[in-house]
Amino acid sequence: xxxxxxxxxxxxxxxxxxxxxxxxxxxxxxxxxxxxxxxxxxxxxxxxxxxxxxxxxxxxxxxxxxxxxxxxxxxxxxxxxxxxxxxxxxxxxxxxxxxxxxxxxxxxxxxxxxxxxxxxxxxxxxxxxxxxxxxxxxxxxxx
Amino acid sequence: xxxxxxxxxxxxxxxxxxxxxxxxxxxxxxxxxxxxxxxxxxxxxxxxxxxxxxxxxxxxxxxxxxxxxxxxxxxxxxxxxxxxxxxxxxxxxxxxxxxxxxxxxxxxxxxxxxxxxxxxxxxxxxxxxxxxxxxxxxxxx
Numbered sequence: 001x002x003x004x005x006x007x008x009x010x011x012x013x014x015x016x017x018x019x020x021x022x023x024x025x026x027x028x029x030x031x032x033x034x035x036x037x038x039x040x041x042x043x044x045x046x047x048x049x050x051x052x053x054x055x056x057x058x059x060x061x062x063x064x065x066x067x068x069x070x071x072x073x074x075x076x077x078x079x080x081x082x083x084x085x086x087x088x089x090x091x092x093x094x095x096x097x098x099x100x101x102x103x104x105x106x107x108x109x110x111x112x113x114x115x116x117x118x119x120x121x122x123x124x125x126x127x128x129x130x131x132x133x134x135x136x137x138x139x140x141x142x143x
Numbered sequence: 144x145x146x147x148x149x150x151x152x153x154x155x156x157x158x159x160x161x162x163x164x165x166x167x168x169x170x171x172x173x174x175x176x177x178x179x180x181x182x183x184x185x186x187x188x189x190x191x192x193x194x195x196x197x198x199x200x201x202x203x204x205x206x207x208x209x210x211x212x213x214x215x216x217x218x219x220x221x222x223x224x225x226x227x228x229x230x231x232x233x234x235x236x237x238x239x240x241x242x243x244x245x246x247x248x249x250x251x252x253x254x255x256x257x258x259x260x261x262x263x264x265x266x267x268x269x270x271x272x273x274x275x276x277x278x279x280x281x282x283x284x
Binding site for chain 2: 014015016017031033037038040041042043044045046047048049050066068070076077078079080081082083084085086099100101102103105106107108109110111121122123124125127128129
């Protein structure tokens with residue numbers, strides 16, 4: 001039986017220039033790495049995301065936050081000053097994915113899964129032995 | 144004007160997520176480095192994976208009115224699309240060369256990851272499991 005690990009219930013982070021800061025007071029999901037073409041284009045590499053309920057996230061410096069509607073279902077939040085990618089929001093769910101790179105260390109999080117591996121870039125390999133899904137967690141088809 | 148002629152085929156092409164900024168590369172891409180420094184991880188929200196050291200005249204950028212530069216240190220600036228936030232470029236302040244964020248390249252890139260740099264600043268939420276060379280700081284370190 002695997003040991004049950006307590007997931008963090010507090011986290012904080014900021015963009016590179018510090019204009020946008022956030023704090024999470026509530027359960028945080030472990031990190032899921034997305035290999036879809038949209039994520040790779042916007043981040044410039046495959047991003048890992050934690051996730052939380054919006055109601056548990058407190059934002060400061062929101063005036064620097066720019067949202068880009070990347071699909072019918074989601075929008076991406078970045079800092080207009082330094083360009084840091086911070087958030088991916090599945091619209092209408094009340095939840096927000098937070099780019100793990102923006103979190104202050106230690107995060108207490110672990111990477112648990114890769115998604116959209118069918119869209120992976122050709123310039124790297126996934127070798128960590130973690131679960132891989134060809135699409136999203138909703139479609140849940142194994143690669 | 145020096146640089147690529149308009150009839151020359153580019154070695155590589157790429158663009159930001161919304162397509163406002165596009166570029167063509169007229170020099171062979173160099174193997175990619177994965178940068179684990181906190182600046183890259185904050186700005187990308189992920190690792191910074193770059194094909195670096197391209198002569199600046201070999202990269203032709205369109206849509207520069209949408210390209211924003213953020214000077215992240217005394218030594219370098221980072222270019223991103225002001226409309227969609229895509230990370231595109233890292234450039235030393237002398238502006239003689241430019242690094243390209245590999246995620247912005249059109250597939251296939253034909254590239255492979257060659258090394259990890261600044262692994263001393265790695266995040267705690269992932270492991271580096273491959274056998275590629277690793278430097279605690281920059282590749283010069």
